[in-house]
Amino acid sequence: MKATITVLVAATALALCPPGTASAAGGPRLSVPGQGRGTCVDAPLKITFPGAAPGLGSSGAIEIRRADGSLADRIEAAVARADRKNIGSAISDTGLPHDFSYESIMIDGDSATVHPHHQLEYGQEYYVTVDPGVFPGWDGVRDHGSWRFTTRKRPVRDDPRHLTVSASGTGDFCTVQGAVDAVPTGNRRPVTIDVKAGVYTEIVYVREDRPHVTVRGAGAGRTVIRYPNNDLRNGDKALSDGGPADVCPRRVLETSDLHNCWRASFGVDAADFRLSDLTLHNTTPDGGSQAEAFRGNNERIVLERVDLRSNQDTLRLQGKGFVTDSRISGDTDFVWGTGTVFIQDSVLESTDAGYISQSRNDATRPGAVFVRTRLTRAPGVPDGSVVLSRSAVWRFTHSQAVFIDTAMDAHIAPVGWQIDPNDCAQARSASFWEYGSTDLEGRPVDTSRRLPCSRLLTAAEAERWSDPAFVLGGWDPEPGHR
Structure with a gap:
């Protein structure tokens, strides 16, 4: 054979x-x-x-x-x-x-x-x-x-429940997108796509009417899905004069989300999606414009044991998302979006001076909550050059970012947070919270110079916000609970 x-x-x-x-x-x-x-x-x-x-x-x-x-x-x-x-x-x-x-x-x-x-x-x-x-x-x-x-004589089963992808041709498909396309539209049953070890150079997109899909690799670093997709190729800069065929579905912000849904290397508009045990790498060079490795825009999206790599805007979630036991690398707003996001037991690596997160949630839902994460940096990233989160509070008045039991290197700036305008009187509805922050050796971090309109949580508050089900409105995202 x-x-x-x-x-x-x-x-x-x-x-x-x-x-x-x-x-x-x-x-x-x-x-x-x-x-x-x-x-x-x-x-x-x-x-x-x-x-x-x-x-x-x-x-x-x-x-x-x-x-x-x-x-x-x-x-x-x-x-x-x-x-x-x-x-x-x-x-x-x-x-x-x-x-x-x-x-x-x-x-x-x-x-x-x-x-x-x-x-x-x-x-x-x-x-x-x-x-x-x-x-x-x-x-x-x-x-x-x-x-x-x-080519092979026949397609996979009419109602596939388990598909395999292999770059060498030993699976049902040779590309991840090929397997996604085999999921029936209007799907109502769990479908698992196993992606064998290898490098897959492709844009992947999951349409809204293909929910209940799990894409599972052979391990981060062994299964790698990569592509240099970005804003210059498929986003606002490329499509500013585009026609009606370029307008994003499921827009959360009517104007801001006009074209930017197409620029991720892996984009999902379907609910109940799970991604695990692989690396997603948007290979757009540094400075090559906004370029998500993963974008999810629906409810109940889970990422576990994944390695997400890009520079600007690495992870964007617009619905309810849960991330665990993963690694996320980037420099500018590399965790961002309008969604409610719970990230736990993960490493967030800054590859340059910049901002870890930017939350654009509104008054109807929580923003981004980070629990037991480690904030690390690539070689050469200066001390005090990265903030935990930033927000244009004149526009996103209810922005929320919460860091609980976080271990952070000295690249995190003493001020911790950044707002625009730099006026706490205009950030009364924003929530920049922190609890139990330490350095990478476990010593408490001096938070005395934090932004005045940020605050430290109490132990009781931290316990409540450390519960993903509380943050995510009753949804239990842990493995095995769909």
């Missing part, structure tokens, strides 16, 4: 070679994930060059055709860095399909990965051609017999 369907192509004469062997002429290796029963219908295609990849050209195309010659997909080099496709059957607030900007050809080291615009068909034989201009200096693939593969 083969883990990958592989064809080795010489630079001039395109010859079929046994899988796993080397081309005598040193040509690129062409492959798709697969096994004896055929490849996944959502499989990316991969071209591995004998040296570094030659770069992406500005002309030509990669075509995927059925065995009868009919066109299944066409990926053009000229638009590959900012191509568009619908992900997760996304629809805007207006009911129109929303297309994400994405890279249909991604170059990493010696490899180029081709991400089709849509899934292929089950039980079909395909061949792939590559025009000479796609990768300058390479003649491409013109022979219809050189790069061929067959």
Whole structure:
């Protein structure tokens, strides 16, 4: 049973070679994930060059055709860095399909990965051609017999309860989004998607009508889902002149949430969603604009044993969310949103000077509560350069951030909190609370220089706010309690 369907192509004469062997002429290796029963219908295609990849050209195309010659997909080099496709059957607030900007050809080291615009068909034989201009200096693939593969004969069960994802092709799907798309719309029963160890480079989106989904990896650092999605690619900066197809569904803030729902590497608009045992990494470079690793906008969202990495706005929750035994890294508002969020037994790492959290809750619900967390910093982050939370109190008058039994390094500023304007008279409805703060060695922190309109909780208050069910309105989010 083969883990990958592989064809080795010489630079001039395109010859079929046994899988796993080397081309005598040193040509690129062409492959798709697969096994004896055929490849996944959502499989990316991969071209591995004998040296570094030659770069992406500005002309030509990669075509995927059925065995009868009919066109299944066409990926053009000229638009590959900012191509568009619908992900997760996304629809805007207006009911129109929303297309994400994405890279249909991604170059990493010696490899180029081709991400089709849509899934292929089950039980079909395909061949792939590559025009000479796609990768300058390479003649491409013109022979219809050189790069061929067959997809699996049938889809998964009509009502799947347990799906598997494997980048090597040994699961039901090769991408996380492929498995999410297999969940029935209007789903009412728990569905578990097991994602095997590997790196998955993709935007993932879960639509509102696919609730009760669990995405479970093989462990943080072993299962990695990554993508450089951001505000410049799929947010307000990219879509400020967008049409009705770009308007966010489930908007909480009518104006602020107009387009920014599309910029996360992993976005969820469904309720009763659980994510565990994996790493989400928004690979947007530092300074590359707002870029969430995870965005959740519904009720009863659980994150457990996850590693969330980005720079700005790493974790955004807009409904009720619970995070436990996890790690969150970032520099600017890297835990934020309008939701009620309970985070416990986790590490929050500041990667630069900035702000840990920004809560935009209103008077109808609590904001962000952190219990038994450790606030650490990356090397080079200065002392006193990070605040626990900030808020524009002129706009978000009931902002709440609560830190209970927190161990923090010296990068946390003595003032603790930041408000705009810097006038406590305008923050009478805000709640900036703290209890039991220590340094990383367990010694009590001097809180005498904290913002005057913040306060220390009593022991009784801290006990009450340490209960997730109290904060989350009676919902018990602990594992095993859906």
